[in-house]
Amino acid sequence: xxxxxxxxxxxxxxxxxxxxxxxxxxxxxxxxxxxxxxxxxxxxxxxxxxxxxxxxxxxxxxxxxxxxxxxxxxxxxxxxxxxxxxxxxxxxxxxxxxxxxxxxxxxxxxxxxxxxxxxxxxxxxxxxxxxxxxxxxxxxxxxxxxxxxxxxxxxxxxxxxxxxxxxxxxxxxxxxxxxxxxxxxxxxxxxxxxxxxxxxxxxxxxxxxxxxxxxxxxxxxxxxxxxxxxxxxxxxxxxxxxxxxxxxxxxxxxxxxxxxxxxxxxxxxxxxxxxxxxxxxxxxxxxxxxxxxxxxxxxxxxxxxxxxxxxxxxxxxxxxxxxxxxxxxxxxxxxxxxxxxxxxxxxxxxxxxxxxxxxxxxxxxxxxxxxxxxxxxxxxxxxxxxxxxxxxxxxxxxxxxxxxxxxxxxxxxxxxxxxxxxxxxxxxxxxxxxxxxxxxxxxxxxxxxxxxxxxxxxxxxxxxxxxxxxxxxxxxxxxxxxxxxxxxxxxxxxxxxxxxx
Ligand code: HEC
Ligand code: HEC
Ligand code: HEC
Ligand code: HEC
Numbered sequence: 245x246x247x248x249x250x251x252x253x254x255x256x257x258x259x260x261x262x263x264x265x266x267x268x269x270x271x272x273x274x275x276x277x278x279x280x281x282x283x284x285x286x287x288x289x290x291x292x293x294x295x296x297x298x299x300x301x302x303x304x305x306x307x308x309x310x311x312x313x314x315x316x317x318x319x320x321x322x323x324x325x326x327x328x329x330x331x332x333x334x335x336x337x338x339x340x341x342x343x344x345x346x347x348x349x350x351x352x353x354x355x356x357x358x359x360x361x362x363x364x365x366x367x368x369x370x371x372x373x374x375x376x377x378x379x380x381x382x383x384x385x386x387x388x389x390x391x392x393x394x395x396x397x398x399x400x401x402x403x404x405x406x407x408x409x410x411x412x413x414x415x416x417x418x419x420x421x422x423x424x425x426x427x428x429x430x431x432x433x434x435x436x437x438x439x440x441x442x443x444x445x446x447x448x449x450x451x452x453x454x455x456x457x458x459x460x461x462x463x464x465x466x467x468x469x470x471x472x473x474x475x476x477x478x479x480x481x482x483x484x485x486x487x488x489x490x491x492x493x494x495x496x497x498x499x500x501x502x503x504x505x506x507x508x509x510x511x512x513x514x515x516x517x518x519x520x521x522x523x524x525x526x527x528x529x530x531x532x533x534x535x536x537x538x539x540x541x542x543x544x545x546x547x548x549x550x551x552x553x554x555x556x557x558x559x560x561x562x563x564x565x566x567x568x569x570x571x572x573x574x575x576x577x578x579x580x581x582x583x584x585x586x587x588x589x590x591x592x593x594x595x596x597x598x599x600x601x602x603x604x605x606x607x608x609x610x611x612x613x614x615x616x617x618x619x620x621x622x623x624x625x626x627x628x629x630x631x632x633x634x635x636x637x638x639x640x641x642x643x644x645x646x647x648x649x650x651x652x653x654x655x656x657x658x659x660x661x662x663x664x665x666x667x668x669x670x671x672x673x674x675x676x677x678x679x680x681x682x683x684x685x686x687x688x689x690x691x692x693x694x695x696x697x698x699x700x701x702x703x704x705x706x707x708x709x710x711x712x713x714x715x716x717x718x719x720x721x722x723x724x725x726x727x728x729x730x731x732x733x734x735x736x737x738x739x740x741x742x743x744x745x
Pocket of ligand 3: 330331332333334335362363471474475478531532533535540545546547548549550551568569570571593652653654656657
């Protein structure tokens, strides 16, 4: 074969040159490839060794970290996208009260009855907490309705300010006092140690909850840390005492009943219901606690396995920091472990969600009716003694409902636990209604008329909210205070994003 080739070249010398050039070309391309591979390898190790800026202390400005870690920063920036809707969730704005107006009645007398939107990406955390009417419309003379504790799960400026002022001092202040300081949305310094880039816990609430249970969070494994960084915020908590000290109610354990027992023993009441006068609990968002009860946590998965999948770019593997619904990209999330088709995998999620929603909707309708009926009983002379058992059942029913509903991923994270809790909520709801019926018979009044609460506006009107006034004041706050906070932060270089960002 080789001799034949030599013969051919002798006959046609040009062929020899063509072959020579082709071989040279291939060698050149191989050389390029080898160079790029070594360059990429070098780049991977150089990411840590050749940081472009040296970050020390608590650096809340995400853009500074972005100089060293552009891939993580770019994907993190994409939490600003609002382009995905799954069957029930997604990263868009969603007015929950408009969709489920009965919730206005369930939260009568509490700020959530004024406004409640589904969560969206981390980059919106500050915009959303400033803009919601739940934080009120403070001005230079005060007028705060919330403590500074409300900033805790919104920004890496929080650990910075806690370090500066002290933890208890931070919580005890008014919300608006921190407006010009808390300016960078949830970011790098919330989860990372700047020196080693290891995951780290920056929120005292979680560290203290571990300590009170005799555990040391520093001993957590790297895989546990991939959930614990999220458990700094996606958990149940309450504001303890006058100092509004953010506390996790985990001393007796982190199951729904454990936390209820904790609250009952310290007689904690988040608010007294405006209609039923029941001593209510507001569940926050126990995503982490419910997740622990589910099949994936029990197989050792962490939040990051589904919400921060690995991504590859030019040979470099990194964690996708666009934390959102894993259903946007099933190929890099579920399908790294499951062989099922995308359609089937989404189908499992939707089936769990639909089944939970089926029960949830009955609870919301019936529990709203219980609150209204309880008001009717009070209005018609029912006594404290008669109402006491009813009020306890209402507290328990709503705590169970809220525990599941406020934790947006619950029905997929732990489908069986979710249905169990909903079943107990429905049970308490119906027990409250039959206890109420007895009270109504005892006082001889049984003509309860259900108000029209078919829309958010009608429900808010019914519970006595003047939303026009509340919204108008908020608009003034948005036009005056917020721009002042941002300007002050920019002047002091605490905020370095472009103007339109
Ligand atoms: C510092 C507190 C904090 C930490 C830490 C945190 N989150 Fe969040 N998360 C929030 C807040 C607040 C929102 C809602 C933001 C909004 O709606 O403006 C949110 C929203 C979300 C959403 C909804 C996004 C969407 O597109 O609808 C998901 C999913 C989520 N977080 C998952 C996680 C995971 C997973 C982790 C850990 C890797 C984590 N979060 C860590 C506070 C936090
Ligand atoms: C809500 C928590 C959270 C936030 C906020 C966050 N990270 Fe991460 N980051 C993680 C997790 C979880 C991992 C995976 C770590 C592991 O598996 O050990 C990670 C990994 C990394 C890594 C290691 C390489 C990789 O991609 O796996 C770098 C570098 C990094 N993050 C940079 C950043 C930067 C820069 C920011 C801010 C723009 C940021 N992170 C914000 C949780 C977070
Ligand atoms: C096995 C994969 C998986 C793991 C692990 C996982 N999740 Fe989820 N999560 C999902 C899916 C699927 C949804 C529903 C998304 C949808 O319907 O679009 C979801 C939804 C959510 C939501 C609601 C998002 C929204 O738009 O409202 C939050 C918040 C959340 N998860 C946080 C967490 C936290 C915190 C952890 C760890 C404690 C965790 N998840 C672990 C798969 C996972
Ligand atoms: C890192 C691997 C991993 C990822 C990612 C993952 N799963 Fe799983 N999943 C598992 C394991 C392991 C089990 C338990 C399987 C078993 O024991 O047969 C499981 C079980 C399940 C089950 C059965 C639950 C039950 O009740 O036993 C469903 C449904 C499921 N996964 C759906 C999903 C969906 C949807 C996603 C993406 C949002 C996903 N998984 C992401 C590993 C994973």
